[in-house]
Amino acid sequence: xxxxxxxxxxxxxxxxxxxxxxxxxxxxxxxxxxxxxxxxxxxxxxxxxxxxxxxxxxxxxxxxxxxxxxxxxxxxxxxxxxxxxxxxxxxxxxxxxxxxxxxxxxxxxxxxxxxxxxxxxxxxxxxxxxxxxxxxxxxxxxxxxxxxxxxxxxxxxxxxxxxxxxxxxxxxxxxxxxxxxxxxxxxxxxxxxxxxxxxxxxxxxxxxxxxxxxxxxxxxxxxxxxxxxxxxxxxxxxxxxxxxxxxxxxxxxxxxxxxxxxxxxxxxxxxxxxxxxxxxxxxxxxxxxxxxxxxxxxxxxxxxxxxxxxxxxxxxxxxxxxxxxxxxxxxxxxxxxxxxxxxxxxxxxxxxxxxxxxxxxxxxxxxxxxxxxxxxxxxxxxxxxxxxxxxxxxxxxxxxxxxxxxxxxxxxxxxxxxxxxxxxxxxxxxxxxxxxxxxxxxxxxxxxxxxxxxxxxxxxxxxxxxxxxxxxxxxxxxxxxxxxxxxxxxxxxxxxxxxxxxxxxxxxxxxxxxxxxxxxxxxxxxxxxxxxxxxxx
Amino acid sequence: xxxxxxxxxxxxxxxxxxxxxxxxxxxxxxxxxxxxxxxxxxxxxxxxxxxxxxxxxxxxxxxxxxxxxxxxxxxxxxxxxxxxxxxxxxxxxxxxxxxxxxxxxxxxxxxxxxxxxxxxxxxxxxxxxxxxxxxxxxxxxxxxxxxxxxxxxxxxxxxxxxxxxxxxxxxxxxxxxxxxxxxxxxxxxxxxxxxxxxxxxxxxxxxxxxxxxxxxxxxxxxxxxxxxxxxxxxxxxxxxxxxxxxxxxxxxxxxxxxxxxxxxxxxxxxxxxxxxxxxxxxxxxxxxxxxxxxxxxxxxxxxxxxxxx
Numbered sequence: 001x002x003x004x005x006x007x008x009x010x011x012x013x014x015x016x017x018x019x020x021x022x023x024x025x026x027x028x029x030x031x032x033x034x035x036x037x038x039x040x041x042x043x044x045x046x047x048x049x050x051x052x053x054x055x056x057x058x059x060x061x062x063x064x065x066x067x068x069x070x071x072x073x074x075x076x077x078x079x080x081x082x083x084x085x086x087x088x089x090x091x092x093x094x095x096x097x098x099x100x101x102x103x104x105x106x107x108x109x110x111x112x113x114x115x116x117x118x119x120x121x122x123x124x125x126x127x128x129x130x131x132x133x134x135x136x137x138x139x140x141x142x143x144x145x146x147x148x149x150x151x152x153x154x155x156x157x158x159x160x161x162x163x164x165x166x167x168x169x170x171x172x173x174x175x176x177x178x179x180x181x182x183x184x185x186x187x188x189x190x191x192x193x194x195x196x197x198x199x200x201x202x203x204x205x206x207x208x209x210x211x212x213x214x215x216x217x218x219x220x221x222x223x224x225x226x227x228x229x230x231x232x233x234x235x236x237x238x239x240x241x242x243x244x245x246x247x248x249x250x251x252x253x254x255x256x257x258x259x260x261x262x263x264x265x266x267x268x269x270x271x272x273x274x275x276x277x278x279x280x281x282x283x284x285x286x287x288x289x290x291x292x293x294x295x296x297x298x299x300x301x302x303x304x305x306x307x308x309x310x311x312x313x314x315x316x317x318x319x320x321x322x323x324x325x326x327x328x329x330x331x332x333x334x335x336x337x338x339x340x341x342x343x344x345x346x347x348x349x350x351x352x353x354x355x356x357x358x359x360x361x362x363x364x365x366x367x368x369x370x371x372x373x374x375x376x377x378x379x380x381x382x383x384x385x386x387x388x389x390x391x392x393x394x395x396x397x398x399x400x401x402x403x404x405x406x407x408x409x410x411x412x413x414x415x416x417x418x419x420x421x422x423x424x425x426x427x428x429x430x431x432x433x434x435x436x437x438x439x440x441x442x443x444x445x446x447x448x449x450x451x452x453x454x455x456x457x458x459x460x461x462x463x464x465x466x467x468x469x470x471x472x473x474x475x476x477x478x479x480x481x482x483x484x485x486x487x488x489x490x491x492x493x494x495x496x497x498x499x500x501x502x503x504x505x506x507x508x509x510x511x512x513x514x515x516x517x518x519x520x521x522x523x524x525x526x527x528x529x530x531x532x533x534x535x536x537x
Numbered sequence: 538x539x540x541x542x543x544x545x546x547x548x549x550x551x552x553x554x555x556x557x558x559x560x561x562x563x564x565x566x567x568x569x570x571x572x573x574x575x576x577x578x579x580x581x582x583x584x585x586x587x588x589x590x591x592x593x594x595x596x597x598x599x600x601x602x603x604x605x606x607x608x609x610x611x612x613x614x615x616x617x618x619x620x621x622x623x624x625x626x627x628x629x630x631x632x633x634x635x636x637x638x639x640x641x642x643x644x645x646x647x648x649x650x651x652x653x654x655x656x657x658x659x660x661x662x663x664x665x666x667x668x669x670x671x672x673x674x675x676x677x678x679x680x681x682x683x684x685x686x687x688x689x690x691x692x693x694x695x696x697x698x699x700x701x702x703x704x705x706x707x708x709x710x711x712x713x714x715x716x717x718x719x720x721x722x723x724x725x726x727x728x729x730x731x732x733x734x735x736x737x738x739x740x741x742x743x744x745x746x747x748x749x750x751x752x753x754x755x756x757x758x759x760x761x762x763x764x765x766x767x768x769x770x771x772x773x774x775x776x777x778x779x780x781x782x783x784x785x786x787x788x789x790x791x792x793x794x795x796x797x798x799x800x801x802x803x804x805x806x807x808x809x810x811x812x813x814x815x816x817x818x819x820x821x822x823x824x825x826x827x828x829x830x831x832x833x834x835x836x837x838x839x840x841x842x843x844x845x846x
């Protein structure tokens with residue numbers, strides 16, 4: 001009995017002193033200068049693969065790698081490219097690049113980082129024998145072979161400790177922009193001895209490093225602390241980052257509200273309606289580098305030739321994007337005005353022919369009637385999607401919008417799982433239009449255009465093929481000046497707006513939030529907070 | 538007795554083989570290519586895809602895949618997940634968490650349910666009984682995710698008494714709220730079951746005899762009434778323990794408990810054959826053992842029950 005009473009007394013005492021302390025703290029500190037030793041907690045998901053940059057292609061592992069490694073360049077808050085490890089990247093013809101790295105670079109274990117580390121890593125990633133998920137990122141380098149093992153690419157040459165040259169198979173103006181992507185991060189020599197073991201406890205060269213050998217508690221969390229050997233532009237303003245792994249966004253959001261999580265980079269759909277009022281000015285809602293559309297394959301009846309162009313334009317103008325993004329998504333999507341994203345350098349909302357993306361029921365009806373004059377419409381218009389994610393609501397809304405304006409039968413065509421859906425799409429067995437989305441890997445217009453619409457490109461799911469577009473794209477790719485390249489890419493988009501291989505819908509917004517104890521939270525172009533900038537008091 | 542246990546264990550072997558085969562077949566028959574889903578909206582290199590397929594034996598016919606898997610189990614190798622982690626490591630990591638949660642929930646529901654049910658049964662028709670019935674009705678009719686979300690919001694966010702989700706390592710204090718949520722529905726069922734059983738037993742001849750012999754209530758209630766009322770209750774609670782052990786997907790998801798249910802759900806969605814089958818195999822084993830233990834418990838509660846060889 002006595003003991004218990006002491007217990008209560010002790011708790012009361014602690015509570016009282018805590019209150020007193022809190023009072024002192026709020027009284028004395030008016031400016032929030034962060035505690036440089038404070039560790040911030042952020043949401044994440046268990047990496048699907050060992051933490052090897054050349055073998056990680058999903059965001060769960062990707063955002064951890066971005067903290068652990070430093071590439072030749074990095075992207076600042078505006079998406080602009082800044083040198084990280086690189087001292088200079090130069091070229092005369094957009095095909096052969098000379099890359100100089102800063103001297104005295106080190107990995108977090110003190111080992112020197114030289115040009116050879118980059119060349120060895122890229123050779124490893126490109127070698128078919130290693131089955132790396134990011135292998136295709138190296139297919140632009142001379143000597144690449146996707147099927148047969150190649151030990152060292154002929155396009156990579158070490159000149160000296162701080163210099164190497166890269167020869168590409170063809171001119172590519174945006175090669176320097178790509179170099180911030182995680183596939184190009186350097187690996188230390190010892191990684192190649194046992195890649196499996198390395199991936200569980202990687203040594204990097206970035207702003208952070210593993211807190212201990214066992215910092216990765218699978219499925220639960222991963223602790224990173226500041227890496228003192230890093231001296232690039234992303235110097236950490238906090239003591240470390242703890243990634244907490246969540247299986248649902250709802251759980252992470254509850255933790256943010258409950259004060260158990262400092263930064264959340266994705267608000268669950270269930271909280272769209274109220275997260276801005278829940279969090280006030282600590283809510284984040286801005287466009288991201290994610291483009292959503294639906295693709296109408298060219299082999300679909302009524303959708304090729306002149307008739308196809310008319311029908312595609314009619315469908316596009318029959319969709320009330322403003323209303324759908326407002327009502328269905330509570331303003332967490334931004335209506336599309338092109339095929340890329342507003343956060344990308346070179347984006348424009350005034351492309352020639354962008355009117356086709358505006359809601360215009362009268363014009364839509366007129367174009368549809370013109371198409372009917374060529375060949376009368378029959379059947380129903382369907383949009384395929386995977387129902388294991390929250391797509392049904394907007395697919396239904398888009399279908400209804402089309403149905404109401406054009407007076408045709410339109411509906412969604414659900415597939416139970418994402419795997420099943422993608423199998424039907426890539427196997428070309430799908431007989432309807434289908435949802436398509438694209439999240440950029442690096443902030444360049446080319447990355448939104450080439451993989452999706454170039455003839456025979458890897459993700460050209462609708463089999464779009466236009467000689468004009470391909471030529472225009474090529475012009476941009478071979479330009480040696482970024483501004484000039486972007487002008488050419490804009491012209492290429494003008495062609496897409498006429499042909500509409502896919503109907504642009506909207507850009508996904510990054511929806512996030514942060515707790516009261518952290519400040520200076522900025523989201524980068526890739527919807528990820530710039531963790532290194534965040535301060536915590 | 539020993540012969541009975543041995544026979545029951547032998548019966549488990551064909552059951553286990555049958556279930557692994559069925560589950561493996563079902564995972565295999567799931568439409569869609571799990572490797573394709575790994576690449577999201579981006580199409581992978583065909584050559585790369587082919588090599589990955591070889592690596593996970595996905596290019597082999599179903600029966601070959603199954604025997605490769607089965608052969609591995611006999612060497613203690615449960616296969617590897619796509620992330621390169623051995624499935625056995627995942628099993629070892631997740632089951633202790635779920636077992637801890639299940640035991641906590643079981644204690645809460647058993648102690649609470651039997652106690653309230655007993656008092657209700659003894660005071661049939663009184664105020665306490667009526668309110669217990671109303672409360673249990675509310676809990677039975679609410680879906681568990683509603684209870685979970687409300688509990689998380691009230692105790693985690695509004696009052697701040699507990700953490701909103703379970704932190705790494707799943708410490709016991711973090712598991713209290715999920716355990717209460719998990720226990721809530723069975724707890725309500727147990728109240729009703731105990732109450733009905735107590736009322737029935739109370740009217741039996743031996744209880745009336747005990748009273749007329751002048752035995753005290755303090756002896757009659759625990760020894761004569763409660764013990765004889767417990768058989769249906771124990772059966773129910775034990776089956777529920779089996780259910781809890783194989784993971785509560787919804788509750789584990791909401792509270793982010795790194796346990797069996799959450800892991801299995803993700804494995805199913807990602808089409809990870811070896812992980813799914815290994816988990817289900819262990820679950821079947823647990824069910825068999827729990828059922829055996831229940832059958833043996835009957836003998837303790839009622840010595841008239843004998844086990845036939």
